Amino acid sequence: MKNNETLYLKIAKIIEDQIHHETLVMGDKLPSVRSAQKLYNVSLNTIKQAYLELESRSLIESRPKTGYYVSKSALRSMALPTIANINHFESKNTPEDLIDKVFGTISKSDVTQFALGIPGSNFLPIAKLNKGIMNAVRIRSDAGTAYEPVQGTEELRRAIAKWALVMERKITEDDLVITSGAMSAIYNALMATTSPGDSVAVESPAYFGILQAIKMLGLKAVEIPTHPLYGLDLDALKKVMPEIAACCFVSNFNNPMGFQMPDENKRELVRMITAYNIPLIEDDIYGNLYFGAERPKPCKFYDEAGLVLWIGSVSKTLAPGYRVGWIAPGKFKDKIIRQKLVQTVCNSSLYSDVITDFLEHGRYDHHLRTFRNKLYSNYLQINRAVESYFPDSTKISQPKGGFMLWLELDERISTTDLHHTALAQKINFAPGRIFSQHNQYNNCMRLTYALEWNERVENDLKKLGRLAKNSI
Known part of the structure; x- marks a missing residue:
């Protein structure tokens, strides 16, 4: 240090x-x-x-x-959420219908969106991106209709590598493969590192998209308990290492808990996977959205064996709908490229050009500073609102970045039922049940604070808190 x-x-x-x-x-x-x-x-x-x-x-x-x-x-008047005691023998029933309800309001402007993990339009440099699209169309002789290389344009890969300052030049454009967003990268990483029937270690609670991808590929998720501040329980992970084929973790500002793994834990995690020769799929899409003095390092920084598949995206910081993500797959690079060729052939060359231009000339660092300041201000606002309006027994996470807040309510409250009631009042949040394959987190919820903070948002949080109180 x-x-x-x-x-x-x-x-x-x-x-x-x-x-x-x-x-x-x-x-x-x-x-x-x-x-x-x-x-x-x-x-x-x-x-x-x-x-x-x-x-x-x-x-x-x-x-x-x-x-x-x-x-x-x-x-803090409210305690941190408890560490789950995961019962692997409980019935598995990932609630796809509940996930569908959460996403079903994605285009409805009359619904206050505390549920979706995407930034509000007021956080995004839309005018600059629009200008970038017009420039890309004008400059390109094919107007963006031609295929780009399967690995992704060299210009975009070089721009991403240049902006990956946290890696201290350990990543070059040759190490990266451009993907259709982070979920495509995760899906491809799972395909490249596992076979049907294999077990994959995930955090618990885990992002439901990862759980769904594991299920669709015929894999088994092994949930590892997490601490609300420090993340993964490495001792619990070590016990299951002999029986898993891969790990899939969000080490920085985890979704949904918001924790940041300490550097020493990341080093130990990489040491463990290297000793067991087990690949680690690291979803680091929130890494640039830190509240502290500097960006936290990913596990990939400590990887010498090429076992960490490091994933990033602009979906949380610049343009969710552009679907531009990337992966540094280490020793699995050739396999990832072959899979992409079969699945999508290539990405949109037009959007690749726009993101390249923004990274090179759009003052990305300035945009991120402004974005982080807004997020931190919103975090303080939502934290205050939860303490003011929700039941006194509510437990609340303490994220150091990202834009997710995890709440643990009274055990008598079903947030699945609460979601149904809240949605009728045009308020959407993510019930805790969707963040596990097991029947747990039924009294928890995830709230997103990456939205424009205004009187309507404040009032809807007050309504949601009142509904929670009435559920006890």
């Missing part, structure tokens, strides 16, 4: 301890950045990183032109 990283984390820990011991209480103002610089005898950048780290943990908040203050969420 670099010295400045050690310093900013040490300073953040000192302030965090002061908050937990109530030396600093809610509403207290912290020293200004310059005052803190003199107090700790460090650089301005180190103090800024420390404060950003504390902000990412919702311990402090910045107020324009006045400084940093201990936030209300620093003194």
Whole structure:
């Protein structure tokens, strides 16, 4: 670890301890950045990183032109969700009909969408993307009608590799294959690393799209319990390693829990899969949406054996409907390319050009900073609303990035029934039951906060909280 990283984390820990011991209480103002610089005898950048780290943990908040203050969420009134005790002998019945209901309102503008894992249009640089489409059509002699290479255009792969700064030049354009979004990459990765009847380790709760892909390929999902802050239980995973063919995890800002695996856990996970020669499919589509000082590294960063298949996409940050994703498949690259040739031949060359142009000339870093600031502001808003409007017994996750919030309600509440009632009032959320193949998480829900925060959203959260209270 670099010295400045050690310093900013040490300073953040000192302030965090002061908050937990109530030396600093809610509403207290912290020293200004310059005052803190003199107090700790460090650089301005180190103090800024420390404060950003504390902000990412919702311990402090910045107020324009006045400084940093201990936030209300620093003194959480609601506990973290419990770690599931997974019963693998329970009946398996993935509720496809419930998933269909959740997605059935995707085009309905009169429904408040807390359910879908896509950013609202106000988060997206639509004007710049439209300009990019017009430029691509004008520049291309074929107007985008020709096939592009199966692996994807070299220009797009090079642009993605260039922007993958977190990999510290460990990824080049030759390592990448362009896919039709992240789910296509996950599906292809599962096909390349397993055979029908094999078992695949997944987090629990797990993104329902991954569970559906595993089922459709004739595979078996083995759910591994997770901690709401630190993620995967590595000891539980180790016990099942001899019986699984692959792992499929979301290590950074997991969907639906929102946790971020610590770096040391990622290193240990890669060490484990290397020892057992088991491939890891790593869905890292939320990695750029961090609240802290820097982007967390993926497991792929620690991979020396080519066993980690690293997946990314612009669906969560730029253009969900363009379906532009990618995979760095390591030793499985040739197999992935052959599969893609049979399945889709290639991607849309027009959209590839638009994304390439945006990465090169659209100030992607500026867009991401603005996006992250909006997401963090929304996270604080939805956290406050849940604490204000939902039952006092509600347990709430504490994401460090992404745009998912996981709630665990009173055991007497069925969020499947609650979903039916809420949908009748034009409110959509994702019931917890769809995030497991087993009959569990029935009193949980996932809320998305990547939507424009306005009075209607606030009021609908208040309605949803009232419906939850009435269900007890």
